Structures are given as C-alpha cells and as structure tokens.
Amino acid sequence: MAQLSDSIEQFIKELMSGGTQVDLRRNELAQHFGCAPSQINYVLATRFSLDHGYIIESRRGGGGYVRIVRMQLPSSSGFLDVLLERIGNSVDEETCMAITSNLLERNMITGREAKLLQAAASKNALALPISAKNVLRAAVFRNLLIQVFKNMEEEKGDDV
Amino acid sequence: MAQLSDSIEQFIKELMSGGTQVDLRRNELAQHFGCAPSQINYVLATRFSLDHGYIIESRRGGGGYVRIVRMQLPSSSGFLDVLLERIGNSVDEETCMAITSNLLERNMITGREAKLLQAAASKNALALPISAKNVLRAAVFRNLLIQVFKNMEEEKGDDV
DNA sequence: CCATTTGACCATCTTTGACTATTATAATAC
DNA sequence: GTATTATAATAGTCAAAGATGGTCAAATGG
Numbered sequence: 476m477a478q479l480s481d482s483i484e485q486f487i488k489e490l491m492s493g494g495t496q497v498d499l500r501r502n503e504l505a506q507h508f509g510c511a512p513s514q515i516n517y518v519l520a521t522r523f524s525l526d527h528g529y530i531i532e533s534r535r536g537g538g539g540y541v542r543i544v545r546m547q548l549p550s551s552s553g554f555l556d557v558l559l560e561r562i563g564n565s566v567d568e569e570t571c572m573a574i575t576s577n578l579l580e581r582n583m584i585t586g587r588e589a590k591l592l593q594a595a596a597s598k599n600a601l602a603l604p605i606s607a608k609n610v611l612r613a614a615v616f617r618n619l620l621i622q623v624f625k626n627m628e629e630e631k632g633d634d635v
Numbered sequence: 636m637a638q639l640s641d642s643i644e645q646f647i648k649e650l651m652s653g654g655t656q657v658d659l660r661r662n663e664l665a666q667h668f669g670c671a672p673s674q675i676n677y678v679l680a681t682r683f684s685l686d687h688g689y690i691i692e693s694r695r696g697g698g699g700y701v702r703i704v705r706m707q708l709p710s711s712s713g714f715l716d717v718l719l720e721r722i723g724n725s726v727d728e729e730t731c732m733a734i735t736s737n738l739l740e741r742n743m744i745t746g747r748e749a750k751l752l753q754a755a756a757s758k759n760a761l762a763l764p765i766s767a768k769n770v771l772r773a774a775v776f777r778n779l780l781i782q783v784f785k786n787m788e789e790e791k792g793d794d795v
Numbered sequence: 796c797c798a799t800t801t802g803a804c805c806a807t808c809t810t811t812g813a814c815t816a817t818t819a820t821a822a823t824a825c
Numbered sequence: 826g827t828a829t830t831a832t833a834a835t836a837g838t839c840a841a842a843g844a845t846g847g848t849c850a851a852a853t854g855g
Contacts, residue, residue: 480799501846511801521798536808539836539845587786588748593754594782600775615760615775618730622754626747640809661836671811681808696818699835735853 483508484522487543491571495628496544501533504612519543526556530625546628555624562617565609571596571616592619639650643678647703656704659732663695665668679703682775688740708741715784725769731756731776744783750780 481630483504498587503513522527523544532542546555558574572593579589594600596616643664650657665672683689683703693701710712718734732753739749754760756776761768 483849497740502844512846513802514800517799532800533846534808535806535846537667537810537844538641541846547784562849565805583716585747587745587790588751590782590786591751591755591779593773594778595751597778602772611771615755618754618757618760619751622750627752638809662834673812673834673838674810691816693836694818695816695834697820697834699818701836749834 476599479508479510479514480512480518480521482516483510487518489539491545495540498540499565501541510623515541525559526623530621535568539572544625544628545622555620558620559617560611562620564613565607566613566616567609568598568612571612574620583627588623592616592623593621595619639670639674640678640681643675644682647678651703651705655707658700658702660699661701675701684733685733686730686737688737711743711784711787715780718733718780719777722726722773722780724773725767726756726773726776727769728758730732730757731772734780738783743787748783752776752783755779 480515486504486508487497487499490499497578501512501515504515508514519531523531528546530544530546532544534540561570567619575584575589575592575596578584579586584592596612598608600615601611646664646668647659649658650659661672661675664675668674679691679701682690685706686784688706690704690706691701692704693699709717721730721734735744735749735752735756738744738752739746744752756772760775761771
C-alpha cells in the first residue's frame, strides 16, 4: 500500500499543478484521507519544507486555512539555501550587509528594500542588553531573506 | 467561504471609498449580513483600530450611528514620531501588523515592503528562547520604520 | 531503528447572546 | 408649559461557544 503520506503529497502536488500556490482546509483534507489532521502537518513538514522549496502559511479559527507556496526560482534555485546556510544560527552585521548588497546587485531587491534589510540587521536594531546578538540577528535576517524570495515568487505569478 | 468578518470589512471599505468617513447603523448592517450586532464591533475592533488608521465615533439611542473616520495624517515626520511613540520599547505582533497595513493602505510602502516589515516583526523571527520578545520586536521594528520614512524622503528628492 | 500515524491537549480567530449603557421621544404630573 | 418619568431605539461589553489549525509524544509498522 502506498504510504498515506505519499498519497497526500501527490494529492497536494496535483492541486498545485499549474499554479504556484494552493489553499486547503486541514480538517477537510484529513477527512478526505480518513486520517488524523496532524497527519497533514507531518506531510507538510517532511515534503513541503523550505528545503523542498515550499513555504507554508496558515491561519486558525473560523475560515482558517493552510496555504502552500512553491518557490521555484528559475536561475537562482538553491540560492536561498546557500544564504540560509551561510547565516546559520548566528551571523554578524557585516555578513548581512554583504548579502544584502549582493541581492541588490542581482536586482533581486530594490534599493528601498535593501535599506530595510540593513535596518533589520544593523547594530542599532539590536542595541539591547542581551548577549548573543548575532544569534538574534540571524533569526530575524533569516526570516527577511525567506520573505524576499517569497516576494519574488509572488511577483512572478501575478500582482496583488 | 469568505469569512463574515472579511466581507463586512470589505463592505465598509467600499462604502468609504472616495471619502474619509462613513456613518452606519450597527443593527442595519448586522441585519444585512444576518449576524449578531456585536459582530460589527468585532470587525471594527480588529480591522478599523487606531493602529489601522481609523477612528470610531458613535452614538446610542434613537438616531444612533457608528461613524468610521479615516485618520488624517500629520506631516510624514510627525507621523513617524507618532508611530515610534506608539511602539515605545515594547510592542506586540498584532500592533506591528496593524501599523504595517496602515502604511500599505496609505501607499507609503509597497506590498513587498509590507511583507518585509511583517517578517521582521513576526513571531517566527523571534522564535528564540529569550524573554521580553516584545522589547526585542520593538527595537527591530522601530529601526525599520525609521528606514521606511527615510526611504520616502529620498524618493521625494531623486529616484534611484 | 526509522518513518509514519494517531490522539490528547493547546492556540487562535470568529460568532453569538445575554446583559448593560445611552439617547430620543412619548406620556404623565405639576 | 415645564419637569419628570416611562418607553423605545440604539450602541457597547464581555464571556462563552464554535471553528479551525499546531504541537508533541506515544503507538505502530516495515
């Protein structure tokens, strides 16, 4: 028997075929496959992770949903991974600045956006009495980078 | 199914389009949407708060009404001051999101930039084993806001 | 042993309803 | 006619119920 997880993975990929994103109801999907809702999370975590090129967004409560966004970057596939790896869980300001100007040179972000990234990674933003500023900077900057790539993905599709 | 709250939000925004304020009858609106009157208050509280850039006035009794007024902006530098003060040295995610959508609605930032601000303020970015996340968020978000306004200043002068 | 599956418990967002507060208008008292 | 008192017409508040999705650890299966 094909693994349940595999079937669910297939099902989701079919739903996505043609588009770069799909919204679904976790509970409905689980019911469709007659499994526990958390099974869906398992599939998402193991087959639709960032490493696989997907980003998951969701919302709880009435009208809640799970949105799966594919980030297949044509010429820069894997670039995000490289950057994230470079950052790891600790990074200094200089490295963030370098990465940012690199993105700018590649026209992956605008000048205004570059300034925002720099602002987020600057010493200034983290002028707090806490240790491990680099760890903190990495957490924030990582999130921004992921968003940069997601933005590119969305622009490719259509504009909102 | 579009959330009731979302529909009501849309409806109100359409009513406002073009003007800077609109008056409505809470009960009539509720009846129009077939919901409890207090549902309207929920929508106002979650989508038309001060942080979102709106002010609500109302009056009870015969001839009562609810008036939604789009806040008038002070000079942009004054606006920045207001926002910075609002943030202080500690701010929650919800407030940052509201401020961001306010900036977006006023065309002070692009959709892509809004996503960056949200990414920087999100729970995700601060998923660290540290306390006082709100303090940290405030430090980062404040810096981004300052940059947003600086960017606007520069664009006004010349384009890059 | 490792990947998968499930279930109990948690978090978040929305919707409703009972109760409260305020204002205008009608009725009554003087 | 004016002051006072009901009554009706609104809106506000808050807590409970409903509707989703998330997490994590135990159970299961290959």
